[in-house]
Amino acid sequence: MRMPLVTVIIPNYNHAKYLRQRIDTVLNQTYTSFEVIxxxxxxxxxSKDIILSYKDNPHISNIVLNSENSGSTFKQWNKGFELAKGDYIWIAESDDYCDLNLLELLITQIQKYSQSSIVYTSSHFVDAEGHYIKKIRKKGVEIVGGRAFIMKHMTMGNAILNASSAIFSKEALSKCKLDYTTFKAGGDRLFWIYLAEQGQVIHLKDAHNYFRQHSKKVTSNAAKSGLGFIESLKIYDYLKSHGYLYGWRKHLTHGYYMWLIGHVKDYQNTQVKKNIYDLWKPKCSYPTLNKYLFILHRVYTKLVDLF
Known part of the structure; x- marks a missing residue:
C-alpha cells in the first residue's frame, strides 16, 4: 500500500534561534514519506545560513528565500501550497517543535476516516526557552462533522490554536477560498473554517506539539489596534450568512465579542475602542443583554469543568 506523501511547509521569519530544532524535528519523523518546503x-x-545548511537533505524539495518581506504569514502559506506535491499538508511553524511520531499519529487517524479534511493534536504551551507554560494531559480522539466542529469550536475563537499541530487534505484545500490571505491576524481561523467545511475534523487530544509563546505576539498588537476585532467581525458575518449563527448561538457569540472588546486594557487610544464598539454593537439586538448572557455562559462552563 502506498504511503501518502505529506508536504511539510516551514515558513520562517527571524526565528534562527529555533530553526534547527524545528527542521530537525521534521526531518527525524518516524513517518518518512514527506517532502519539505x-x-x-x-x-x-x-536564518538563511541555517536553512541553506539543509539544502542537500533528500527530503528538502524547495527552498524559497524572499528578497523582500511579503508582510503576510498567510501569503507565505499560499506560496507553499502552490509548490506542494503531497496528498496532505503540514504547516510546521519555524518557532515550534513536536514529538518525532507526530506525523505518524496524524496520518494514521486521517487514513482511518477518509471523509476527514483536518486532523490535529493538542499542543503543550512552552516559553521562549522551551519550559512548560501549560502541559496538556488529555487523552482520546474526537471525530466531528465539519459543520458541527465550526459551530462548537470556531464561533467564539479558534480551536486549532497552532497550525503546527495539524495536517489537512490537499484535495480539501483546493476547494477553499483564498481571501484569508488578506488578513493580518485572523486569517488562520478563517482558513480552518473553510477547510472544516470540506469534511470531518479529527482531534487527537493527546498533545504531541509544542506551541512556543513569546513575550510579544502579533495577535496582541492586532487587539491594541482594533484590527483583530475588525477581522473577527468579517468572520462573524461569514458564519452568520452561512447559517452557523442563529438563535441563542448568535446572541451568545455577539455577547462574547462585546465582552472581549471591554476587556482589552491597552488599546492604542480610547478612540480605537469606541470605533470597534460602534462596529460591533449594531450587529445584533440587545448588545448589553448579549454580553451578560455570555458572562453567565462562561461561569456555567467553568463550573461544569470543575465537576
Whole structure:
C-alpha cells in the first residue's frame, strides 16, 4: 500500500534561534514519506545560513528565500501550497517543535476516516526557552462533522490554536477560498473554517506539539489596534450568512465579542475602542443583554469543568 506523501511547509521569519530544532524535528519523523518546503520571508538574522545548511537533505524539495518581506504569514502559506506535491499538508511553524511520531499519529487517524479534511493534536504551551507554560494531559480522539466542529469550536475563537499541530487534505484545500490571505491576524481561523467545511475534523487530544509563546505576539498588537476585532467581525458575518449563527448561538457569540472588546486594557487610544464598539454593537439586538448572557455562559462552563 502506498504511503501518502505529506508536504511539510516551514515558513520562517527571524526565528534562527529555533530553526534547527524545528527542521530537525521534521526531518527525524518516524513517518518518512514527506517532502519539505522551507520559505524564508527576508529574515534579518542568520536564518538563511541555517536553512541553506539543509539544502542537500533528500527530503528538502524547495527552498524559497524572499528578497523582500511579503508582510503576510498567510501569503507565505499560499506560496507553499502552490509548490506542494503531497496528498496532505503540514504547516510546521519555524518557532515550534513536536514529538518525532507526530506525523505518524496524524496520518494514521486521517487514513482511518477518509471523509476527514483536518486532523490535529493538542499542543503543550512552552516559553521562549522551551519550559512548560501549560502541559496538556488529555487523552482520546474526537471525530466531528465539519459543520458541527465550526459551530462548537470556531464561533467564539479558534480551536486549532497552532497550525503546527495539524495536517489537512490537499484535495480539501483546493476547494477553499483564498481571501484569508488578506488578513493580518485572523486569517488562520478563517482558513480552518473553510477547510472544516470540506469534511470531518479529527482531534487527537493527546498533545504531541509544542506551541512556543513569546513575550510579544502579533495577535496582541492586532487587539491594541482594533484590527483583530475588525477581522473577527468579517468572520462573524461569514458564519452568520452561512447559517452557523442563529438563535441563542448568535446572541451568545455577539455577547462574547462585546465582552472581549471591554476587556482589552491597552488599546492604542480610547478612540480605537469606541470605533470597534460602534462596529460591533449594531450587529445584533440587545448588545448589553448579549454580553451578560455570555458572562453567565462562561461561569456555567467553568463550573461544569470543575465537576
Amino acid at each position: 522551507i520559505l524564508d520571508d527576508c529574515s534579518t538574522d542568520n
